[in-house]
Amino acid sequence: MRHNFGAGPCILPQEVFKQASQAVLDFKDGLSILEISHRTPEFEAVVSEMVSLVKELLNVPSGYSVLLLQGGASMQFAMVPMNLLPEGKSAAYLDTGVWANKAIKEVKNFGTANVVASSKDSNYSFIPKNFEVPVDSAYFHYTSNNTIYGTELFDLPEVNVPVVCDMSSDIMSRPIDVSKYDLIYAGAQKNIGPAGLTIVIVKDEILGKTGRSIPSMLDYRLHIEGGSMYNTPPVFSIYTAMLNLRWLRSKGGVAEMEKENIAKARALYTEIDRNSLFKGACAVEDRSRMNVCFVMENPELEKPFLKYADENGFEGLKGHRSVGGFRASMYNALPITSVHALVELMQSFEEKYK
Amino acid sequence: MRHNFGAGPCILPQEVFKQASQAVLDFKDGLSILEISHRTPEFEAVVSEMVSLVKELLNVPSGYSVLLLQGGASMQFAMVPMNLLPEGKSAAYLDTGVWANKAIKEVKNFGTANVVASSKDSNYSFIPKNFEVPVDSAYFHYTSNNTIYGTELFDLPEVNVPVVCDMSSDIMSRPIDVSKYDLIYAGAQKNIGPAGLTIVIVKDEILGKTGRSIPSMLDYRLHIEGGSMYNTPPVFSIYTAMLNLRWLRSKGGVAEMEKENIAKARALYTEIDRNSLFKGACAVEDRSRMNVCFVMENPELEKPFLKYADENGFEGLKGHRSVGGFRASMYNALPITSVHALVELMQSFEEKYK
Numbered sequence: 001m002r003h004n005f006g007a008g009p010c011i012l013p014q015e016v017f018k019q020a021s022q023a024v025l026d027f028k029d030g031l032s033i034l035e036i037s038h039r040t041p042e043f044e045a046v047v048s049e050m051v052s053l054v055k056e057l058l059n060v061p062s063g064y065s066v067l068l069l070q071g072g073a074s075m076q077f078a079m080v081p082m083n084l085l086p087e088g089k090s091a092a093y094l095d096t097g098v099w100a101n102k103a104i105k106e107v108k109n110f111g112t113a114n115v116v117a118s119s120k121d122s123n124y125s126f127i128p129k130n131f132e133v134p135v136d137s138a139y140f141h142y143t144s145n146n147t148i149y150g151t152e153l154f155d156l157p158e159v160n161v162p163v164v165c166d167m168s169s170d171i172m173s174r175p176i177d178v179s180k181y182d183l184i185y186a187g188a189q190k191n192i193g194p195a196g197l198t199i200v201i202v203k204d205e206i207l208g209k210t211g212r213s214i215p216s217m218l219d220y221r222l223h224i225e226g227g228s229m230y231n232t233p234p235v236f237s238i239y240t241a242m243l244n245l246r247w248l249r250s251k252g253g254v255a256e257m258e259k260e261n262i263a264k265a266r267a268l269y270t271e272i273d274r275n276s277l278f279k280g281a282c283a284v285e286d287r288s289r290m291n292v293c294f295v296m297e298n299p300e301l302e303k304p305f306l307k308y309a310d311e312n313g314f315e316g317l318k319g320h321r322s323v324g325g326f327r328a329s330m331y332n333a334l335p336i337t338s339v340h341a342l343v344e345l346m347q348s349f350e351e352k353y354k
Numbered sequence: 355m356r357h358n359f360g361a362g363p364c365i366l367p368q369e370v371f372k373q374a375s376q377a378v379l380d381f382k383d384g385l386s387i388l389e390i391s392h393r394t395p396e397f398e399a400v401v402s403e404m405v406s407l408v409k410e411l412l413n414v415p416s417g418y419s420v421l422l423l424q425g426g427a428s429m430q431f432a433m434v435p436m437n438l439l440p441e442g443k444s445a446a447y448l449d450t451g452v453w454a455n456k457a458i459k460e461v462k463n464f465g466t467a468n469v470v471a472s473s474k475d476s477n478y479s480f481i482p483k484n485f486e487v488p489v490d491s492a493y494f495h496y497t498s499n500n501t502i503y504g505t506e507l508f509d510l511p512e513v514n515v516p517v518v519c520d521m522s523s524d525i526m527s528r529p530i531d532v533s534k535y536d537l538i539y540a541g542a543q544k545n546i547g548p549a550g551l552t553i554v555i556v557k558d559e560i561l562g563k564t565g566r567s568i569p570s571m572l573d574y575r576l577h578i579e580g581g582s583m584y585n586t587p588p589v590f591s592i593y594t595a596m597l598n599l600r601w602l603r604s605k606g607g608v609a610e611m612e613k614e615n616i617a618k619a620r621a622l623y624t625e626i627d628r629n630s631l632f633k634g635a636c637a638v639e640d641r642s643r644m645n646v647c648f649v650m651e652n653p654e655l656e657k658p659f660l661k662y663a664d665e666n667g668f669e670g671l672k673g674h675r676s677v678g679g680f681r682a683s684m685y686n687a688l689p690i691t692s693v694h695a696l697v698e699l700m701q702s703f704e705e706k707y708k
Contacts, residue, residue, distance in 0.1 A: 007391065009586060011389045017386045021378035022375070024374050025371055029669075031669065035358055035360065037360050037361065037670065038363060071424050071425055071429075071571055072424075075585075077570070078572065187586060189586055194388045194590050196551075196589070196590065196591055214463075215431075216460060217431070232362070234588060236550065237588065237590070237591075240388065315383075
């Protein structure tokens with residue numbers, strides 16, 4: 001048994017893998033989920049259940065649409081300004097890392113990105129606070145969790161403009177108040193399902209106000225009209241995501257997940273702070289529950305620790321090159337037993353090297 | 355055992371389903387294909403093999419790039435003019451059906467679509483011939499196979515401008531001379547693999563000439579630079595497509611597939627023409643090998659035949675609403691034994707009702 005701490009595309013529950021694997025062989029009457037038309041009643045039921053599960057789990061209010069799209073957060077970086085930013089207007093962006101930065105760069109084709117705060121000079125080791133968002137901004141955009149740096153923004157900053165949030169790496173990990181957002185997007189490949197699917201939750205009334213002519217596939221309104229079936233959707237990714245959200249609901253939903261995720265994060269951060277060999281990589285108050293980034297007091301021990309981890313069945317612990325050290329990604333499906341195993345590994349490593 | 359004549363997402367070989375199903379459980383060291391990073395050497399090898407297989411099977415010349423994208427042909431309808439049509443210029447389009455039409459509509463955001471010929475007035479029951487493509491067209495665009503109407507264009511029309519082709523529903527069904535095209539695109543969900551993947555084959559030198567600023571995810575050049583890993587790719591769809599192309603190669607490649615597809619088409623069209631109850635839905639010279647559209651001399655027998663087909667294990671034979679009758683889609687993975695079974699079904703139905 002391996003402990004999968006990879007940053008994504010990432011761990012899903014074993015029972016979801018089993019059900020998805022079975023559906024590849026036989027979804028309905030001996031036909032594979034891969035060979036059925038997306039227009040069959042059986043698959044339309046999958047799409048419908050998937051959308052209902054997102055609405056139920058995140059308590060999505062009426063007036064919002066849930067869309068199942070393709071292209072990942074990277075496509076949303078362009079679709080958001082294309083659909084929400086009138087020509088020549090400005091949108092406010094919070095710069096908390098590589099992904100926020102990529103989102104900022106895509107604005108230039110449609111208007112201006114006003115970077116209201118950035119922690120770039122500190123290699124994004126904290127989340128900027130106390131910034132001002134001009135009231136004439138078309139919207140305020142931020143990234144709720146920064147996978148590379150291990151920072152997370154739990155409370156929506158107080159702003160007086162529409163809010164857009166890239167929740168790719170922490171959606172479904174805790175309750176959120178959707179009514180405070182105008183648009184939420186997330187690549188599926190962390191807590192939702194396999195890669196190849198993107199979730200968008202959008203307040204209907206904010207659309208269609210830019211005056212811009214938008215290519216069909218990039219226009220949220222056409223996907224709303226088409227019930228996320230404007231064109232052939234990523235059938236298997238949607239089906240597997242639906243299985244995963246069923247699992248999530250059976251575990252008590254996002255409130256229960258949050259308790260688990262708090263417990264997992266506490267267990268690991270406590271050990272990082274206690275262990276004489278390790279230290280956290282970012283500001284304590286901004287520590288992510290999803291991606292725990294840590295380094296060693298003595299960098300020369302990093303390679304031996306990675307080797308030791310690999311020998312003991314730990315997967316995906318190497319940190320991103322821009323931070324170094326280690327990154328333990330602890331998405332919903334990672335059992336707390338894997339976190340305890342990692343803590344024990346760090347303790348036994350300390351015994352050997354302290 | 356069911357015979358899957360569905361139009362897509364469609365039948366793939368049973369051994370591909372088995373291998374894909376197994377990889378969902380265990381791709382590497384007990385980890386699912388759904389939970390590994392796309393940056394692992396193991397998955398990078400999958401992408402590399404997939405690209406090599408496309409190049410080998412279609413004999414792609416040097417100077418062309420093979421891209422693995424998302425969004426289906428529908429996204430290409432916009433990406434093609436965005437990347438190839440300079441502002442205010444005109445591109446020539448051949449209107450052979452719904453998909454060609456959708457492609458035509460997406461041009462308006464970038465320039466002008468000049469429809470050089472259309473069979474719309476005949477409900478697209480034939481492929482227009484002897485049309486002129488103005489030499490100042492930025493490119494000529496056509497759809498090689500029309501799933502809804504059952505027509506296929508086997509020989510590239512003679513034109514003196516760059517050629518772009520939507521081969522979504524007949525790519526890999528026969529050899530093509532890639533050197534005659536500047537850009538080929540195809541949603542994967544017919545002969546390539548599961549839905550959620552799009553293949554683009556593009557001549558590198560035609561890119562970057564519009565002067566237009568293009569959002570990153572919609573710029574072919576960034577995907578070429580990123581080796582189709584500019585962002586998280588649709589991992590499972592790529593893996594399964596790679597398995598399917600391995601199968602295709604093991605069967606003798608696209609030349610062998612063409613022989614099979616000709617034999618399958620001949621068997622079914624011969625029966626349609628012979629059987630007193632049925633008749634073909636489109637021009638004989640333009641009959642598709644992939645999607646065989648046919649109707650009944652007496653439309654009142656259509657429902658009984660569909661019921662009879664369903665009772666005997668035939669899937670997906672109902673024709674598209676815009677043509678009516680029946681559509682037998684016969685992609686690479688459909689065994690000729692299924693076609694023979696359908697012929698027998700039509701014969702026994704004739705015995706009952708003639």
